[in-house]
Amino acid sequence: MPMLERADWYDIARDTNWTPKYVSQEALFPDVMTGAQGVPMAQWQSYDEPYKTSYPEYVRVQREKDAGAYSVKAALERSNIFASADPGWHSILKAHYGSLAVGEYAAMSGEARMVRFGQAPGMRNMATFGMLDENRHAQLQLYYPHDLVSKDRQFDWAQKAYHTNEWAAIAVRHTLDDLFMARSATETAIMLTFAFETGFTNMQFLGLAADAAETGDYTFASLVSSIQTDESRHAQIGGPALEVLIANGRKAEAQKLVDVAIARTWRLFAILTGPSMDYYTPIEHRKQSFKEFMQEWIVGQFERSLIELGLDLPWYWDKMIAEFEFQHHAYHLGLWFWRKTLWWNPAAAVTPECRAWLEEKYPGWNDTFGKCWDVITDNLLAGREDLTHPETLPVLCNMSQIPICAIPGNGWNVKDYPLDYEGRTYHFNSEIDRWVFEQDPVRYRDHMSLVDRFLAGEIQPPTLAGALAYMGLSPAEMGDDAHKYAWADAFRPDPLAKSAA
Amino acid sequence: MALFPVISNFQYDFVLQLVPVDTDNTMDEVAAAAAHHSVGRRVAAQPGKIVRVRRQGGADFFPRAMRLGETDIKPMETLEFIFCEA
Ligand SMILES: [Fe+2]
Ligand SMILES: [Fe+2]
Numbered sequence: 001m002p003m004l005e006r007a008d009w010y011d012i013a014r015d016t017n018w019t020p021k022y023v024s025q026e027a028l029f030p031d032v033m034t035g036a037q038g039v040p041m042a043q044w045q046s047y048d049e050p051y052k053t054s055y056p057e058y059v060r061v062q063r064e065k066d067a068g069a070y071s072v073k074a075a076l077e078r079s080n081i082f083a084s085a086d087p088g089w090h091s092i093l094k095a096h097y098g099s100l101a102v103g104e105y106a107a108m109s110g111e112a113r114m115v116r117f118g119q120a121p122g123m124r125n126m127a128t129f130g131m132l133d134e135n136r137h138a139q140l141q142l143y144y145p146h147d148l149v150s151k152d153r154q155f156d157w158a159q160k161a162y163h164t165n166e167w168a169a170i171a172v173r174h175t176l177d178d179l180f181m182a183r184s185a186t187e188t189a190i191m192l193t194f195a196f197e198t199g200f201t202n203m204q205f206l207g208l209a210a211d212a213a214e215t216g217d218y219t220f221a222s223l224v225s226s227i228q229t230d231e232s233r234h235a236q237i238g239g240p241a242l243e244v245l246i247a248n249g250r251k252a253e254a255q256k257l258v259d260v261a262i263a264r265t266w267r268l269f270a271i272l273t274g275p276s277m278d279y280y281t282p283i284e285h286r287k288q289s290f291k292e293f294m295q296e297w298i299v300g301q302f303e304r305s306l307i308e309l310g311l312d313l314p315w316y317w318d319k320m321i322a323e324f325e326f327q328h329h330a331y332h333l334g335l336w337f338w339r340k341t342l343w344w345n346p347a348a349a350v351t352p353e354c355r356a357w358l359e360e361k362y363p364g365w366n367d368t369f370g371k372c373w374d375v376i377t378d379n380l381l382a383g384r385e386d387l388t389h390p391e392t393l394p395v396l397c398n399m400s401q402i403p404i405c406a407i408p409g410n411g412w413n414v415k416d417y418p419l420d421y422e423g424r425t426y427h428f429n430s431e432i433d434r435w436v437f438e439q440d441p442v443r444y445r446d447h448m449s450l451v452d453r454f455l456a457g458e459i460q461p462p463t464l465a466g467a468l469a470y471m472g473l474s475p476a477e478m479g480d481d482a483h484k485y486a487w488a489d490a491f492r493p494d495p496l497a498k499s500a501a
Numbered sequence: 502m503a504l505f506p507v508i509s510n511f512q513y514d515f516v517l518q519l520v521p522v523d524t525d526n527t528m529d530e531v532a533a534a535a536a537h538h539s540v541g542r543r544v545a546a547q548p549g550k551i552v553r554v555r556r557q558g559g560a561d562f563f564p565r566a567m568r569l570g571e572t573d574i575k576p577m578e579t580l581e582f583i584f585c586e587a
Contacts, residue, residue, distance in 0.1 A: 330515050337543070372515055372543035379542075392538050395508050395517035408515035408543065416508060416517055416557055416579035425577060427508070427517070451519055455506060455577070 010052055014125040017041070033117040035184025039248040046247070047120030047240045051233050058129050062136065065226045069140065072222040081216055082148065087482040088280040088347035089215050090152065093145070095280075095344045096208070097158035099172045099272055101141035108134035110180030110188045114237065117185035120244070123237055130193070130234035137227050144223055154477055157343035164472035167341060167450050171271070171401035174447065175264050182443075186241055187257055194238025195261030198305065200269055202231050203297040207277075214285045239309065246310050258306070259314040260439060263432050266320055267400040269294075274328020275335060278358070279349035280482070289361040291324045316432045323430075325362060329369045330405035337376075338390055338403075341471060342479035350377070351490045364411060371409030380488040391464060396449040398426040399433035421445060505569060508579040509535035510557060513544045517579065524570035528554045528563045535582045550584045557581050 020028050025041065036044070053061075082090075111134055114127035145158035161169040180192035205228035212221035245254040277290040288296070299321060306313060314320070336346045350358075350373045358365040379387040394403035395416070404427060406414045417428040421441055428434040437444050450467070453459055459470045468478065509520045518538050522531050532552040540546050553562040557579040563572055574580065 333515055333543075369515070371513065371545070375541065375543050375545055387542050390518075390538065390542070392521075393519045395519055403516050405516040408513055410513075412513050414510055414515060414517065416510065418579065425575075427577075427579070454519070 006052065006054055006057075010054065013054075015121045016124065017045075017121055029117060029119065031184075033113070033184055034119050035117075035186030035188075036119050037186065037245060037250045037253050039119070039244060039250060041119055043248050044119035044123075044244055047122045047244055049122040049126050049240055050236050051126065053129065053233075058132075062132070062230075065229065066136065069222050069226040073144065073219050076219050081219070082151065085215055085217060086282045086347075087345060088282055088349065089217065091280050091344040091347055091482050092208075092211075092276045093148075093217075093220065094152075094154050094157065095272055095276065095342075097141055097145040097155065098161035098343050099168065099268075101138060101145070101158045102162035103172060103176050104134050104141060105138035106176055106181055107192065108138065110134075110183070110192050111234070113180075113183075113188055114185045118189070119186070120240070123185070123189060123241060126234060126237050127189075130230075130237060133230035133234055137230065140223055140227065144219070154343050154345070154479075157477070160472070161343060165450070166343065166471040166473065167396065167401065168271070170450060172268060174401050175268055178264055178443075179261055186245070189238045189241040190254065190257045191261035192238075193235050194242060195258055196265050197231055197235035198238065199262060199298065199302045200265050202228065202235055203293075203301075204269070204273055205231055207273075207293060210287070211277075211281060211285065214287070215281075239305075242309050242311070251310070255311055255314075256439060258311060259316075260436050262314055263316065263320075263436050264400070266323075267402060267429075267433075270323070270328045271331040271335070271402055275332040275346065278328065278361070279332050279354075280347045283349070283354055283357055286357070290328055291361065294324045295321075316435070319430070319432060326368070326407045326411075329358075329362070329365070330407065331402065333369060333372055333408075334394060334403045334405055336481070337388070338394065339479040339481065340389065340468060341473065343473070343477055345479050345482040347482035348373075348376075348485075348487055351487045353490075354487075368407050368409040368411040377488055377491055380485055381491060385485070393451055393454060393464070393467060395427055396451050397429040397433050398447070398449055398452075399428055399436050399444070401449055402429065404429045503570075506577055507531070507535075507574065508577055509538065509582060510579050511535055511539035511544060511582045512552075512584055514539040515543065522569060524568065526569050527566050528569070529565045531569060531580075532582055535580075539582075547584050549587060551587045552582050553585045555581050555583065 029041070031038070108131050111127045111131035115124050115131055118124040118127055142158055145155040148155040162173060179196055180188045183191060205224050209221050209224040209228060212218070212224060242254050245251070274290045277286065277288070277293060303313060332346070335342060336348055339346050355366060355370060376388050379385070394405070396402065397404050404416060408414070417431055417434045419426045419428065419434050419437065422445065424445070426437060428437065448456065454462060454467060459466050503524045504521055505524050506519055506521050509518045511518070520535050520538060522534050526534070532554050536552055553565070555562045556574070559581070562583070562585070
């Protein structure tokens, strides 16, 4: 019997709308869960997913992808690639796994909400595959690092990070909760798949796969490319949802969701991808600076997709682009200085050669961030490592949960952006973070940053050591300089002085 | 006498920091407490200069001998610490 082409039956087969008899439409699809913004179900019929696949096709392709990734892993199991890679590369892997693996599991729940409450049959169908994708991503990214725990127990944080009160883990959780764990189906489509995935993670995974191949870590390269092919498919759920909202007079609402989601996503990228690209990646493997990457992919590509959909650029677009120059340098300095609070070992990457690269990519770096690193370097050369550690907590942004920081030295522009709301003062890193809070204060007001908890007496004893214990970091897991300060030796004037110090 | 947390925004440093001080502290003592977490760690010392305290965005410095308890500074207010001629 001849088989029909997919295009001949797909629309009918995936159209699972029906008229409920036993409950009302509103009870079946409450607006709080659908996020349809009052756009009636009939209007959602025009939702047209750009990527169409059937269940048998999906299973066949996914099976091949899994087999491919696992066979590369098995083939390279006994190779020496991991041991011979630069410690900076290990740090990229640890930061990546810990901040994302369990987040993928959470994303499965976000996709499931679209499966159940999506207003368009096409959205529900694509999200079904998206849900299975995210399950696969969680499993892969928990399994791969598990093998590395015996070599280096910081890899245990792939499993552990989300279950602790470590500050970077709180920052990631707070953001992902906001983007998709505590959002309706339509909001998840826009904030998770359109803003977070199309705008950022899809690019991030492409870039990571290339870096891994360049470093010789083919296991990770094949893992990440395998995930990225899923990502580029299910990231397309949001676009048609935006089209439906805009066509039905909900552009302002759609724009706000996009603006909030990009603002939040940008912070995570700046703190995770920024230091990875400009510092942790050994200089000989760097192809682009983080700023160049953001200019090309986010400004160049994503800006175009916003305009094509009929959206405006977020009001803060120029401010965000200005941050490409400095925010991740500040985050890097903070990560390194408070390195004992991390589950990875940040690579300082400020040798004379690295500083020349930074100065070339970011003119003025030596006169600003370089000034802080000068003091740090001098302390290390003088045998005063103790002064390269903090004795207090940084103040955390009440939106991003990341230290409030900016340009030091001769470009000093650090500033608090406070807001008084219902008797409490909130502190923010920028006008953008404060604006996000103001869009929905009730949503955000009760969250306590780690510093708020410290001041409320929730962290005992109220010392830096007490804070480290609260964050769940055992002494063997706490971060340290990735290269054990070897980089500072390059600044010693006389090579003979090395042994004397 | 009461423990009093303020936020230090120290000139030439890159980050806001929590600094616990006391209502009995003078502004010079508050400045010294803030300097402990910035100067010599990420900010170079400036011998011969003193550090003065003002509100974020404020034009005037608080008098050096004024006690924190005598000012209208609120707990967890962001203060700027600026190098000045002695
Ligand atoms: Fe994923
Ligand atoms: Fe995804």
